[in-house]
Amino acid sequence: MAGKTLYDKLWDDHLVKQREDGSALIYIDRHLLHEVTSPQAFEGLRLAGRKPWRIDANLATPDHNVPTTDREKGIEGIVDPVSRIQVETLGKNCDEFGILEFKIKDKRQGIVHVIGPEQGATLPGMTIVCGDSHTSTHGAFGCLAHGIGTSEVEHVLATQCLVQQKMKNMLVKVNGQLGKGVTGKDVVLAIIGKIGTAGGTGHAIEFGGEAIQNLSMEGRMTICNMAIEAGARVGMVAVDGTTIDYVKDRPFSPRGETWDAAVKYWRTLHSDLDAEFDKVVELEGSEILPQVSWGTSPEMVADVTGNVPDPAKEDDPIKREGIERALKYMGLRPNQAITDIQLDRVFIGSCTNSRIEDLREAAVVVKGRKVADSLKQAMVVPGSGLVKAQAEAEGLDKIFLEAGLEWRDPGCSMCLAMNADKLGQGEHCASTSNRNFEGRQGFGGRTHLVSPTMAAAAAIHGHFVDVSELLN
Amino acid sequence: MRAFTQHQGLVAPMDRSNVDTDMIIPKQFLKSIKRTGFGPNLFDELRYLDEGKPDQDSSQRPLNPDFVLNQPRYEGASVLLARSNFGCGSSREHAPWALDDYGFRVIIAPSFADIFYNNCFKNGLLPIVLEEKVVDQLFQETEETEGYQLAIDLEAQTVTTPSGESFSFDVDSFRRHCLLNGLDDIGVTLEDAELIKSYEEQRRQTAPWLFNAGQ
Structure with a gap:
C-alpha cells in the first residue's frame, strides 16, 4: 500500500465519522472570524437557540471594513455607517458568546490570516477554517486550512465540525533555487499562470521541492494564500525546522513538555516518500522571473x-x-x-x-x-x-x-x-x-x-x- | 432550508468563463448583516452603467442594455446557463444569496469553483455540472429559441430539454438528500454530538496543545 500524503494524514487525524454516503464529519481545531461573513451565522445560531460548541476554538478580529487612518478614534473613526454597523455587530456577537476578539483599537488587531500565525493560534497539524477563501494561507504550517461560506461558519460554531468530501491530492513541486529578486509571490503567480485558475479545483495542493523548502514562513504563507486562485481550497507545505522555529514562544503556542510532545508529532507532518498524488506539476525555480x-x-x-x-x-x-x-x-x-x-x-x-x-x-x-x-x-x-x-x-x-x-x-x-x-x-x-x-x-x-x-x-x-x- | 425536488424554468445564458464571486456580488454590498435583499445587485457592475452603492434604489439606475439579463426575453429566468469555473474567487455566500434572491433556482455549467458549489447547496440552489459539449448545445438552443425552458428533476438527476432530450447529472448523495428534504445540516450533525464529544476528549489527551488558550 502506498504511503500517505500530508493531506491524508491531516484528514485521518480529524475524522470524527465516515458516513456511508461518502461524506465525513471533520473536526475543526481553529475557527477564525471577521465582520463580513459572520453576522448571518451568529443570527442563525440565535434563531435556532444554539450555542457555540467550543468557545476557545474561536478567534475574531475586524479587518475588511476597518479604516487605515485615524485609528485612535476606534469604531467612531469608521465614516461609512454601514461598515460601522458590521464592525459593531462583530463586537456584540463576540461579547454575547464570549469569543476572544482583537477589537479595532487592540494592538493585536490585523488581517485574520496574519494574526493567526502571529499569535500561534495557527499551529502545525490543525484544521483551520474561516469565512474567507484565503484561509488556505495557514496551510503553510502543515495545516488543513480552507475558506468556508457563512452557513458553514454557523455549522462550525454550532458543532465544531464540518461535513466534507475528501479532495484529491495534488503536488506542485518547485525544483532548484530561485533567482535574485524572485519571491514566493512570483512563484505562486507563475504556478497559477501555468495551471490556470481551475488547475487545482477539487484538489488539496501540497507545495514542495527545494525552492519551497528554502522559503521563509512568510514566503510559504504567500504561496498557500493564493492556492485558491489556482482553484484549490487547500494549499499546504510540509512541516520542517523553519515551521517549528516560527511557532515557538508565541502566545498560543504550547510550552514545556507539551511543546516537546507537539514537536514530536509535528515532525511527522509531511507526505511519505512513497505517497501517491493524483496530479503532479513541476516547475524549475531558476526559470521563474518576477x-x-x-x-x-x-x-x-x-x-x-x-x-x-x-x-x-x-x-x-x-x-x-x-x-x-x-x-x-x-x-x-x-x-x-x-x-x-x-x-x-x-x-x-x-x-x-x-x-x-x-x-x-x-x-x-x-x-x-x-x-x-x-x-x-x-x-x-x-x-x-x-x-x-x-x-x-x-x-x-x-x-x-x-x-x-x-x-x-x-x-x-x-x-x-x-x-x-x-x-x-x-x-x-x-x-x-x-x-x-x-x-x-x-x-x-x-x-x-x-x-x-x-x-x-x-x-x-x-x-x-x-x-x-x-x-x- | 427550502427543499428542491423538481423545477422547470426559463433559461438565461451567461456566456463567459471564470465568472468570479466579486462579479456576482461586488464587495460594497457585503456590508449588509442580512441574508436577503441582494437580488437587485446581482452582477451589479455588468448590469448597470453607474457605480452601485448600498441602500440605493436600483430600479432608478441606468441599465446596461448589452447585459444578457437586461434583455426582455430573459426576464423571469430561473435557470442560469454558465461556462467553466463559475463562482471562482471569494468564499462569500452572498453570491448564492444574490442569485437566489434574483430568482435563480438552478445553475448549469461545465465546472464550478469548490466553495461556491458547496455554498449553493446550503441555500436550496442546485448547481449542475454537465459535459462541456452538452453545455455548448444548451447555449445554442437557448439563444435560438425564445422562451427556452429546461426541466430539472433532482430525484431522477436529470435535465430535460423542450424536445424531450434528457441529460443525467451527478450529485453526491448527502447533499442530494439534504436538498430533497430541505434539511438543516447542523441538526443532522448534532445527531452525532456524542461522537464529537468523545473525539474531542481523546484529542485533549493526545494533543493537548490544540486546546491552549492564549497567554
Missing part, C-alpha cells in the same frame, strides 16, 4: 521582461475572447511591453503580502529613493498592529515615509476596497494583493498583481521595472 498580472484573472500573468499577449495569436475562441475582454477593461494594447504599463497607484499590503518580511523586502528597494512624481499614491498597509510595531522598531516606517509612501494602520484595505482605500475608474495599480478581478479594488480600477519588491520598484519608477536588475 511576475506581473496584465489581465482580470490571476492566471493572466507575464514575466516582467515579457509582453501583454496578442489575442490574434490565440487559437481557442473562448480564450481569445477572454483576452480581448481583459485588454479592453485594462486599457492595454496587444504586445505592449509589461515595463511600459504606467501606474497611478501602488498598494503594498493584504493577507498575501503584509508581513514583516514583505515590508523589509519593499523597504530595501525604496531606501534612499523617491516615489515617482507621476503616481497619485503609494501606500503601505501592515498586516497587523504587531507587524506595524515591529516595522517601526526596525525603522522601516521612516524609510517608506522618506521615500514618499504612506504608512497606514492594519487591515485588508485596498485589496478589496471595502473601506475608504480604493482605485478610481481606469486607474492602474501595482498591488501585492491576490485578485485582479474587474472592480475588485474599486469600480473600474485596474489591478496588476506583483510581489512587494516589484511593487516598491514600480513606485520609484512609475511603471514596472525588472527588480532583479535593480537589485544587482
